[in-house]
Amino acid sequence: MPDFGFVGLSYTTPSIYQDDQEAINFFAEIDPTKAQGERGVVALYPTPGLQTQVQLDAGTPIRGMFTMSGGDYFVAVSGSSLYKVNTSMVATKVGTLATSIGPVSISDNQTSTGLIAFLADGVNRYTYNFGTNTFTTLPSTDGPWQGANVVDSVDGYNIYNQPGTYNWAVTDLNSGLSTNAYYGSANGYPDDIVSLIVDRRQVYLLKEVTTEVWTDVGNVIPGITGFPFQRVPGTMMQSGCGAPFSVARFGDSFALVAKDTRGDATIEMMDGYSFKRISTHAVEQSLLNQVTSDAIAYTYQIEGHEMYVVTFPSIGNGLTWVYDLTTQSWHKWLYWNSQTAQYERHRSNCGCFFQQMYLVGDYENGKIYSLENEQYTDNGDTIRRLRRAKHLTTDLQRQFFESFQIQFQPGVGLNLGQGQDPQAMLRWSNDGGSTWSNEHWVSIGKQGNYVNRALWRRLGWSRDRIFEVVVTDPIKAVIVSAELKASSGDN
Secondary structure: OOOOOOOOOOEEOOOOOOOEEEEEOEEEEEOOOOOOOOOOOEEEEEOOEEEEEEEOOOOOOEEEEEEOOOOOEEEEEEOOEEEEEEOOOOEEEEEEOOOOOOOOEEEEEEEOOEEEEEEEOOOOEEEEEOOOOEEEEOOOOOOOOOOOOOEEEEOOEEEEEOOOOOEEEEOOOOOOOOOOOEEEEOOOOOOOEEEEEEEOOEEEEEEOOOEEEEEEOOOOEOOOEOOOEEEOOOOOEOOEEOOOEOOEEEOOEEEEEEEOOOOOOEEEEEEOOEEEEOOOHHHHHHHOOOOOOOOEEEEEEEOOEEEEEEEEOOOOOOEEEEEEOOOOEEEEOEEEEOOOOEEEEOOEEEEEEEOOEEEEEEOOOOEEEEEEOOOOEEOOEEOOEEEEOOOEOEOOEOEEEEEEEEEEOOOOOOOOOOOOOOEEEEEEEOOOOOOOOOOEEEEOOOOOOOOOOEEEEOOOEEOOEEEEEEEOOOOOOOEEEEEEEEEEOOO
């Protein structure tokens, strides 16, 4: 039997007897030159590993990161500490926030005294001025209110929301201050602003169940007239945002965990002035009846694949899904805890692109990592890669499995240590995924052995068989295809 769909994606349905496919720490690569069903039309590639670049406050979460305009610095919040980090990866503490947990939103702006970072942690707004080396906690007298959840910038204004209301505000032009108290109300529908983002110089006010779009009309005369933004007619949308920090720039738009009056958590992408669903039923099933309001997201690129990474900290041990815009497919990206022998959410909490590296901050230990395509551990910890294929059944007749072969990229073993003779561990289920066999190990191929075959023989019989393979060695584990020799029996 040629490739029977072993190389595929994560897709688990409400009943595992219908489908229980998994792709954990693998992402799909599609060859457009090959026809459907041809060997290698879809291959599974390893997700990137982690390598420490900066150590900030130990034992604290990296709460937010942002690359400053010009690319000379990025800023990061570790616990309650604000750091600036230069191109040599030297971190300097420049301020202290009033809070130590929870996401921090960051934007920047150019002022007459220098480039500023503009931050919000839900309780306060802050500025750090690179020109004057000054950190400021903005007082309650600055602007119509003190705190904010999310910030962004457009046309020389920093913008921010008033938590728990439909109000939002802008700073003075080319300033981090709001002395002229410019603010507006997104009251087209009586729901509160959850998040906001600037896209194509327009402000998307993402509310609880609706979305409004505003644009800069430039009608401000300081001390005399109004708010520089107006609602764009005809852009009201009947969907909103279910998690304020799930909003991330993606492709030529942005993605988010969405919410509407029916309340179901879906993951959507903005397409002009409408929401486009990108989550599958399998992704949504994993979110059903779960806490999703604390979801966090960022995006990165790897070898032409643009990825939307969304983590749900409150689901189980934490759950991280990744959507690949290039292939329009989902996979899980999880950390393997060797102490508990369980998968957990991915280590990354936020990210930014800096000095040709994509950097991510750890959610609990103060480390900032680079995502490395040729790094096959999570900063030294094992990455456990798993592929579980679809059900094999022929009208529930018995099937006798003579052999099973997976075509890995061979000859990828290491010179020394773990991975010198990399192994693939196969097991199977004969009852739809309820129970599993023991693991059966074979070699993927030592370094330079380019004709090695990962082959298993005499695999018994079943009426409903699921195969699963695991790789834990720190190698470039690429699954190209799989072939099965089987014959049908009677009932």
